[in-house]
Amino acid sequence: MNIPKLKHSDSGNFFLIAGPCAIESRDMALRIAEKLVALTERLKIPYIFKGSYRKANRTKLDSFTGIGDIPALEILKEVGERFDVPTITDFHESQEAAMAASYVDVLQIPAFLCRQTDMLTAAAQTGKVVNIKKGQFMSGDSMAFAVEKVKSVNPAAEVFLTDRGNSFGYGDLIVDYRNLPVMQAHGVPVVMDCTHSLQQPNQSSGVTGGKPALIATIARAAIAVGADGLFIETHPKPSEAKSDGANMLPLDQLEGLLEKLLRIRQAIS
Template sequence: MSPISNIKHTNSGHFFLMAGPCAIENRDMALRIAEHIHGISDRLKIPFIFKGSYRKANRTRLDSFTGIGDEKALKILQEVGQTFGIPTVTDVHEAHEATMAAEYVDVLQIPAFLCRQTDLLVAAAQTGKAVNVKKGQFLSGSSMKFAVEKIKDTNPDSAVILTDRGNSFGYGDLVVDFRNIPEMQAFEVPVVMDCTHSLQQPNQSSGVTGGKPRLIATIAKAAIAVGADGLFIETHFNPSEAKSDGANMLPLDQLEGLLTQLIRIQEAVQHS
């Protein structure tokens, strides 16, 4: 059974959550973060998919952290899923990686820059795993129908998720167009708002991406009000010490309070 088989593209029940660190840094860190989020999501009755990248392929600088080794990180993701009984998601960058990653996780994620890569989408669909495709920063929501078609034409049984992560706004910023959420929901798939990467400030002169994490709650609240089916939030006990994308992460101790507010917003919208 697909890990998202109980997630509808309508607003029945609570939104679901894809959350975790940007990258798998070590076993202890991954298990501690997963345990913390799992406890919160269980209390709030929010479906939870643990996120962690086994490798970061899209880095500006050669000396940026990319991972601890593919198999080692994937085995940690598998352990997280088995320990807490939750689905897991990780991103793949080339077609040959799909089969490898599919042995360890439940959802394969296609990075935004690669959402038009036909071979990658086809390979992910062929594994039979659920596929989360991040909308390119250069695309409209309506353009994502072609990504959905590539996956569904390859494997009609594939479960597909689409995730918005903002659009390029000049050279060093992103802006969120919330029209993309209903536009992508028209394809009858769950639509997620990436509340952390949409606040990145890419192409900094330092070669390290910046961000505006103080606005994570703003993006999340607006997305739930518009009707997003799920939220994607990268989080860490101490974002300043994270080895990847710490500049736009949510501190883990802020997660429960934010999710509680978001449930209230969703309930208010549903009953309005």
């Protein structure tokens, strides 16, 4: 992938998208980024720092949505410049694509919005790399049309697809690993979202649940199947995270997991 600042892409390793769910503060973002940059440099894993500048899709009205769009985007820009790594964020309305693009290297289309033509074409028009999350209601085959929409506006656009499971009943998700090679057949890199695929949405409490103990299981299977990249949200103290803490990986557990995943990658190469 031709992503600005992306290093170690010739290492043969999978690439990693990781960071907090939402930008909670400058200090927290820099702390997480410093740890992840040092770790991925040592392991020679291509790395993209992730953080949402706003969380628009919340169950309850009073859920945390962000610290403000521009302050959060400025923090993302600072992370990219300070640590010389690419950054990614999601946006939720087509008119926000240009705004977000002026601060980050990769624009992400949220799963629930992956069919929204205006969102996809707006992202394409920025000239940035575009990550499209597969909707929980979509098959891998059907994501070809999302890629087509981006390419119709910008044929040279760099696009990758991210799987985050499929709805299974009212409050659970299940991962169909057939979707990874199916989406790779669209001619784009494919990422497995190892944290959101373990969400338990639509809980009666109004707070999304999760099964973080299974993050390693999802990640190991994805690498064994041949995923090009992994998406993992992480936080020093997930129980204190302001968004999606129920399905995040504790920051201090990421190193051991990545080392195991690299051994799986080497075994199947």
